[in-house]
Amino acid sequence: MRSNLSYKSAFWIVSLAIVLAKIAFVFRPELDLFTEEAQYWLWSKNLAWHYYSKPPLVAFLNYISTSIFGVTELGVRINPILFGLGTAWVTYKFGSYLYNEKVGFWASIFLQAMPFWWMISSFHTTDTSLTFFWSLTVFLLYRALKEKKLNWWILAGFAAAVGLMAKAMMVLAFPFLFLFILQEGKLGKKWRNMLLFFLVMSLGFIPILVWNFQNDFNTFKHLANLAGAGGGNEESTASLGKSTAQLFEFLGGQLAMLSIFLLPILFYSIKSVFKYRNQDKFYLILPAILTLISFSFLSFFTEVLVNWPVFSYVGLPIIMSEWVLNQSSKWKKLRNWGLGISIGIPLLLILPDLTFVKSIPPIKKGEKQLFRRMSGYDPLAARVDYLQDSLELSDSFVFSETYHMASELSFYLKDHPQPYMLNMGARRNQFDLWDGMEQFLGQNKDGIFVSWNYDSPGKFAQFDSLLYEEKFEVYFRGEPLRTATIQVWKDLKEFDPYIPETY
Structure with missing residues (x-):
């Protein structure tokens, strides 16, 4: 780094350039x-203490951001952009605090080169805010351990409490802290501070406990089902071959989340932690070890999504940065190439086709498959709006068999109406807890059914008559993507949705 450009300035130049690329992606x-x-986003239209599967923070963030930027893609995605930048900033500050600004800068670049960071900082999911508050909590706890000031324990507790309102995974902060202090042999000296941290963090449990007490503990049943302990008629045990395949699929996914181009540096930097038994580096790596072992074990019994443990990986870039800065020029060259490729590939994917490279048929086909679940909803909603006007459907309701379609239609329809889900075989979700289509029985209202998968509501919802039907094809960059069924039905007569037995 040249002397006339500080590492802090370099951090902001690189990070804000990536922010601009993500804004271009949004548009x-x-x-x-x-x-x-x-x-x-739909949850933000129905604010609550908690939701069926997740805590409330993601909904409240969407409520705030769309109140400022409107119900637009930017109004939703400004959240991951800012939280991703915040996570990178915490990484820079943590690396600088532990070592120096040079380590902090390169640690932030390593983080922003990792696919998991691109995922949580490009799409607004619960992992977005969880990862930020996890990284902030871990940083504040480290300062509490080193500086022995009570205010750091309290601040860390508040950060963890907010993290709990992002995603329940935040609860792992306490066992991580406990195990680290235990192996240090300082449990006797630190237990009062640990208790204070836990009590402050526990404030984040209030929304989940209040809501679940009022709603038959649905979230706990849902989490138990995800962990393989759910009831129902589904097979509860898997074959050894299937279990092994699930484990290796999970582990392969984790390597991909950390970037295959950075794996040599990751491997040797982790190896050095165990070789020299440095406590600072062990503190950084312990969360990743604990979550990886835990979810690897769980993946042997049930499906574990690739994103579940990624929040705990934020300490790894600091280890990698410090290690490679003490290596030969060959390692630094490998670092530069690895970072360049790891950042360049997602930039190529998210940016518009400025160079026409993505117009090459194989690349265009791959992009079409990659963004399949993110395309076609806006024109589909525009078509539904048009039909409502042309058919003079002044008092109609919109429904689909999936919460995916129902939520997308609500976002893109011009008046953003509350949609409805007709369960035709899906697991439980938030729609099961809201008022459903049963309220329209015998009300002589028109229902608009939209689906990628079904030609009609079938036996699950019987209407007086079919007023209109069409197949609507959507396109991706001029090529056919998929076809939706749109039906307008008159007067709901019978409502018999599928009742799932599992959570």
């Missing part, structure tokens, strides 16, 4: 919200 006209993002 790509052929791409819509990811379906989970649309669902979390």
Whole structure:
């Protein structure tokens, strides 16, 4: 780094350049919200203490951001952009605090080169704010351990409490802290501070406990089902071959989340931690070890999504940065190439086709598959709006068989109406806890059914008559993507949705 450019300035130059690229991604006209993002936005129209599967923070953040920027893609995605930048800043500050600004700068670049960071900082999911508050909590706890000031324990507790309102995974902060202090042999000296941290952190449990007490503890049943302890008729045990495949699929996914181009540096930097038994580096790596072991074990019994443990990886870039700065020029060259490729690939994917490289048929086909679940909803909603006007459907309701479609339609329809989900075989979700289509029985209202998968509501919802039907094809960059069924039905007569037995 040249002497006339500080590492702090370099951090902001690189990070803000990436922010601008992500804003350009938001405004790509052929791409819509990811379906989970649309669902979390819909929650913001129905604010609550908690939701079926997640705590309330994601909904409240969407409520605030869309109140400022409007119900737009930017109004939703400004959250991951800012929280991603915040996570990178915490990494820079942590690395600088532990070592120096040079380590902090390169640590932030390593972080921003990792696919998991691109995922949590591009799409607004619960992992977005969880990762930020986890990194902030871990940093504040480290300062509490080193500086022996009570205020750091309290601040860390508040950061963890907010993190709990992002995602329940934040609870792992306490066992991580306990195990680190235990192996240091300082439990006797630190237990009062640990208790204070836990008590402050526990404030974050209030929303989940209040809501679940009022709603038959649905979230706890849902989490138990995800962990393989759910009831129902589904097979509860898997074959050894399937279990092994799930484990290796999970582990392979974790390597991909950390970037295959950075794996040599990651491997040797982790190896050095165990070789020299440095406590500072062990503190950074312990969360990743604990979560990876825990979820690897769980993946042997049930499906574990690739994103579940990624929040705990934020300490790894600091270890990698410090290690490689003490190596030969060959390692630094490998670092530069690895970082360049790891950042260049996502930039190529998210930016508009400025160079026409993405117009090459194989690349265009790959991009079409990659963004399949993020395309077609805006024009589909525009078509539904048009039909409502042309058919003079002044008092109609919109429904689909999935919460994905229902949420996307609500976001893109001009008046953002509350949508409805007709369960035709899906697991429980937030729609099961809201008022459903049963309220329209015998009310002589028109229902608009929209689906990628079904030709009609079938036996699950019987209407007086079919007023209109069409197949609507959506496109991705001029090429056919998929076809939706749109039906307008008159007067709901019978309502018999599928009742799932599992959570």
